Amino acid sequence: MEDFLPLGAKPRRGATPTEVCASQRQSYDVTAVPGANAVVFVSFLARPDACRDMDGPPLSDVPIVYAVDTATWVILSVQE
Secondary structure (H helix, E strand, O other): OOOOOOOOOOOOOOOOHHHHHHOOHHHEEEEEEEOOOOEEEEEEEEOOOOOOOOOOOOOOOOOEEEEEEOOOOEEEEEEO
């Protein structure tokens, strides 16, 4: 989560209400799935009830997926 949305991150000045909502951790569901060789896949997906009825484009319904090596705690890849 710290790489995806750092703790204390602030939306840019003049951000739309949707951008402000998107900058909040509670707007996302997080799922972790174990893979082979100590790799965990971590998926961030906007919650269906998050940021609804706001001005601006909706949050994407496509998850962002990280592959993390849990032996070294290195992010191997990010799929956006």
